Amino acid sequence: MKTILIILPYFGPFPKMFPFWLESAYANSSIDFLIITNNKLDAKKNIKVVNMEFEELKLVIQKKFDFPISLPSPYKLCDFKGAYGVIFCNFIKGYDFWGFGDIDLIYGNIRLFLTNEILSNFWVISGWGHLTLYKNNEMCNNFFKNYLEGFQYYKNVFSNPKNSAFDEYNHRGLSDMWKVLYPEKIWNCYPFDDIRVPRINFNFISEFHLECSYKLIFEYRNKNLRRIYVNSFGEAAQENILYVHFQQRGFMKILANDKESYLIVPNKFIDIEDITIQKLDKWTKPRDIERNIWYFLNRIKRRFKMILKNTN
Incomplete structure (x- = not known):
């Protein structure tokens, strides 16, 4: 059976549905999950935990690159997902695949869909920010460094404070680049x-x-x-x-x-x-x-944050 590690940095309070995400991860016992967080969370079963602050992780990531990176907030980590094979190289040793994703979701039976046959024939599974797997080899781990005319380039993305959706399709990022250069290597189905x-x-x-x-x-x-x-x-x-x-x-x-x-x-x-x-x-x-009330409160919350930001 192909081994898999899914890497999930998360800073700030976990969402309300996190216990349900966690249980669905436990249920996929043949897949390991690495959570890097400043929350109190115990390692258990197939859940590995590294406790650190966001500022500490920024230093870890900066050491991997010879140019200044811009990581103003945890949300910007989305642009670095495709580089996790380099950033977290010590953690992925021994795994056939490494990946990334989100925690605002619930997993079903992952192995029911990502069979050994599929994992033996493809190097990139999915390509979406909410769940992607890469084959653990030199080419996949360093693919994010490729330059292709008309596509985003990692040095520009990593040094820009704005989010570039570098990890997603339809933004001239990594997944789109894989589709152009190696379409036969991508399993891009939609069983989700x-x-x-x-x-x-x-x-x-x-x-x-x-x-x-x-x-x-x-x-x-x-x-x-x-x-x-x-x-x-x-x-x-x-x-x-x-x-x-x-x-x-x-x-x-x-x-x-x-x-x-x-x-x-x-x-x-x-x-x-x-x-x-x-x-x-x-x-x-x-x-x-209910919807209108929620949007009204959300609007007030956003405006309040903007006021606080402008006064600081």
């Missing part, structure tokens, strides 16, 4: 749901699976994650997925008591229960009032 930022209401809309987004919810049970929705025939349908990624959903309520078995419905985690069309209707009923 990347949920859009809520705009009209809180309902889930999957970026790459619009056909599965009608009355969409998620069920985590027996270490598997399923999308459940109403199909074009008006019937409840379900499929196993690799993971679900949430964005800007800090308003989600945690009402589930069991982290090993639960439902994720628009705006909350709830205890597991039998699913019917009627319940899907109830859970996915637009909640415009």
Whole structure:
């Protein structure tokens, strides 16, 4: 079995859903996760922990480069993800693959999708910022240093304080460069749901699976994650997925008591229960009032931060 290490630096308070992320990581016991954080977190099972402050990590990263880097905030680390094979070279020794991702998601059974056959035939798995794996070899580990006309160059990205989405598709970054130079080396399938930022209401809309987004919810049970929705025939349908990624959903309520078995419905985690069309209707009923209140409070919060920033 191919060995995998997923590297996740995270600074500041963990999100409310972190215990559920953690449980879904534990469930993938054949995959190791390295969390670098200033939070109190114990290493356990397949979770490795390095405790350090963000300023300490900045020094570690700077030592890897012979030019001044710009890392004004933890969010800027996204641009450095493709360089983790160099930055954390001591941690990836002995692993077949290393990777990176986010913690605002829930994993399903990763090995159900990333089989040994796939890992034997591809060097880059996915290419999205929320979960990407690279084969642990000299070329992949140093690929971020490539220069290609019309694409972002790592020295410019690493020395610019602004986020450049260097780790993502559609921004002339690393994943786009792989697609141009070595398309046969990338496994770029979409067995996951990347949920859009809520705009009209809180309902889930999957970026790459619009056909599965009608009355969409998620069920985590027996270490598997399923999308459940109403199909074009008006019937409840379900499929196993690799993971679900949430964005800007800090308003989600945690009402589930069991982290090993639960439902994720628009705006909350709830205890597991039998699913019917009627319940899907109830859970996915637009909640415009809640949405408007959340956006109003969020706007005030952003303005307050700007005022504080300008007065400092």
